[in-house]
Amino acid sequence: MASHHLARPRTAAAGPPTSPGPGITRRQMLLGSLAAVGGVAAASSLAGCSPATASAAGVNELAYWHLLSGGDGINMAGLVEDVNAMDHGYQATQTVLAWGAPYYTKLAMASVGGRSPDVAIMHASRVAGYAPGGLLDPWDLDLLAEFGVQESDFLERVWAKGGLEGEQFSIALDSHPFVMMYNLDVAEQAGALGPDGQLAPIESPEQFLEVARAMQAVTGKHGLSYGYLGDGAQMWRLFYTFYKQHDAEFDLSGPRAEVDQDAAVASLEFIQQLLDGTIATQSGDYGTAVSEFMSGESGLFFTGVWELPTAINSGLRFDAQPIPTLFGTPAAYADSHAFTLPHQSSPDPEQRRASYEFVADLLKNSFGWAEAGHIPAFQPVVQSPDYQNLIPQAHYAPAAEILNYDPEAWFTGSGSDFQNYFLETVQGVYLNGSDPADGFNAFVRRVNVQLDKPNPV
Structure with missing residues (x-):
C-alpha cells in the first residue's frame, strides 16, 4: 500500500481562520490575528530590520498587500519573512485587508488615488475586471526573466489566465482547485x-x-x-x-x-x-x-x-x-492567487526592480505554500523530488492541469x-x-x- 504520511505545514490551517496551533511563534500568532480582523492591518516583516532602518540602510522598502487570512495569512507571513531574510536588497511590509469586496474596493481606490502598493495579490479570476480600466500595470517579462521566472515555468492555462490583449497582468502564485x-x-x-x-x-x-x-x-x-x-x-x-x-x-x-x-x-x-x-x-x-x-x-x-x-x-x-x-x-x-502590479503613474525603476525580485523569490520558495495545500504555479517547485514526496499533494496536483476559472467578465471571480x-x-x-x-x-x-x-x- 502506498504511504500516506503527510508533511506538516507551518500553518495551523489554510482555510477559514482558526486558533493558532502548538509550535506557532508569537510573531505568526500576531500576524494571523491581524489577518483575521476586518479592515486593514499592517504587518512589518520582522526578519532583518524595520522599514525605517531598511531605508537608512539603502534597502528598497516594498509595500505588499494581500487578503490572506487565518492559516493562509500565517503561512504567507512566514514566506515573506524567509525571502526578506535573503538580503536581496528589499524589505517587504505586508498590509492585510479583509477578504472579498472590501479588499478589491480598496485596491481599486488606491490605484486611482495614486497610493498603490508595490505588489498586491489578486485572485486570477478578478484580473479581467481590473486590467482594462488601467488599474494594473503589465509585467515586463524580460525583467522577470532576469530573476529566473518565465512563461515556460507555468502550466499553459494558469499562465494564460494572467494575460489580456497581449500583455501579462498577473503572475500566479498557485492554483487552488x-x-x-x-x-x-x-x-x-x-x-x-x-x-x-x-x-x-x-x-x-x-x-x-x-x-x-x-x-x-x-x-x-x-x-x-x-x-x-x-x-x-x-x-x-x-x-x-x-x-x-x-x-x-x-x-x-x-x-x-x-x-x-x-x-x-x-x-x-x-x-x-x-x-x-x-x-x-x-x-x-x-x-x-x-x-x-x-x-x-x-x-x-x-x-x-x-x-x-x-x-x-x-x-x-x-x-x-x-x-x-x-x-x-x-x-x-x-482559482489562483496571483501577483499584480497596481498602477503607478511614475514607478521608480529601482523600486520596480526590487518588486520583481521579491515576487521571483516568493515563487521559487513556494514549497511552504505547497505544504499547506495550495498547488504552486511555479512548476520547478511542483516537479521537485520534495514535492513529489508530499502526499496527498502530489496525488491531487494533476487538478491544476484541468482547472477552469470563472467565466470571464467584470463581475465574476472570487469575492464578487x-x-x-x-x-x-x-x-x-x-x-x-x-x-x-x-x-x-x-x-x-x-x-x-x-x-x-x-x-x-
Whole structure:
C-alpha cells in the first residue's frame, strides 16, 4: 500500500481562520490575528530590520498587500519573512485587508488615488475586471526573466489566465482547485481501494453513486460530505466542475450569456441525486461538512485544497485526488492567487526592480505554500523530488492541469457577487429539489442584467 504520511505545514490551517496551533511563534500568532480582523492591518516583516532602518540602510522598502487570512495569512507571513531574510536588497511590509469586496474596493481606490502598493495579490479570476480600466500595470517579462521566472515555468492555462490583449497582468502564485478527499479506512472497508492503496478509478455518475452508497453503509451516516447551504461559492464550485466535465462553454464575452442548458440541467440533476439524505445531506452547510468528514462520519469530501491542514490536524487517515471525471472531460473548478502590479503613474525603476525580485523569490520558495495545500504555479517547485514526496499533494496536483476559472467578465471571480447570484437563483434546486432548468434560467437572466451594465472600474 502506498504511504500516506503527510508533511506538516507551518500553518495551523489554510482555510477559514482558526486558533493558532502548538509550535506557532508569537510573531505568526500576531500576524494571523491581524489577518483575521476586518479592515486593514499592517504587518512589518520582522526578519532583518524595520522599514525605517531598511531605508537608512539603502534597502528598497516594498509595500505588499494581500487578503490572506487565518492559516493562509500565517503561512504567507512566514514566506515573506524567509525571502526578506535573503538580503536581496528589499524589505517587504505586508498590509492585510479583509477578504472579498472590501479588499478589491480598496485596491481599486488606491490605484486611482495614486497610493498603490508595490505588489498586491489578486485572485486570477478578478484580473479581467481590473486590467482594462488601467488599474494594473503589465509585467515586463524580460525583467522577470532576469530573476529566473518565465512563461515556460507555468502550466499553459494558469499562465494564460494572467494575460489580456497581449500583455501579462498577473503572475500566479498557485492554483487552488476543488478536489475530493477520501477516508482511507472507510474506502478500504467499502472495497473501493485499488491495488495501489488509492481510490480505484471512478468513471461514470452511476459508479460514483455506487461507491458513495457503499461508503455510507460503512459509516452509517453519509457517504459524501458536501456543504453548500447559504454559500454560493460552494454551490458554484461543484456545479461548474460538472458543467465543464460536459465540455460545455459559459461565454460572457457578448451582450448575452452563451451557455449550454442541457449540460447545466444534467449537472444539477446529478447534484440532486447526491443530496438524497443518504449519500449526502440535503441541507448541510460548509462547516457541518468539514466536521462530518473529519470525524469519520463520511467517506468522501468535496472541498478545496485549503482544507488540507484541517484534515492533517484531525489525525484522519485520508488521501485526495481530482474530482473523478464523470461526464467525459477532465475538469475542475479552481482559482489562483496571483501577483499584480497596481498602477503607478511614475514607478521608480529601482523600486520596480526590487518588486520583481521579491515576487521571483516568493515563487521559487513556494514549497511552504505547497505544504499547506495550495498547488504552486511555479512548476520547478511542483516537479521537485520534495514535492513529489508530499502526499496527498502530489496525488491531487494533476487538478491544476484541468482547472477552469470563472467565466470571464467584470463581475465574476472570487469575492464578487457572481457566485451570490447563483446562490439566490439555484439554491432551491439543491435544497428543495426545484426544477433545475427553472433555476438555471433564472441565474442566466440575472447574469444578463449584469452584462447590460458597464464595468464600474
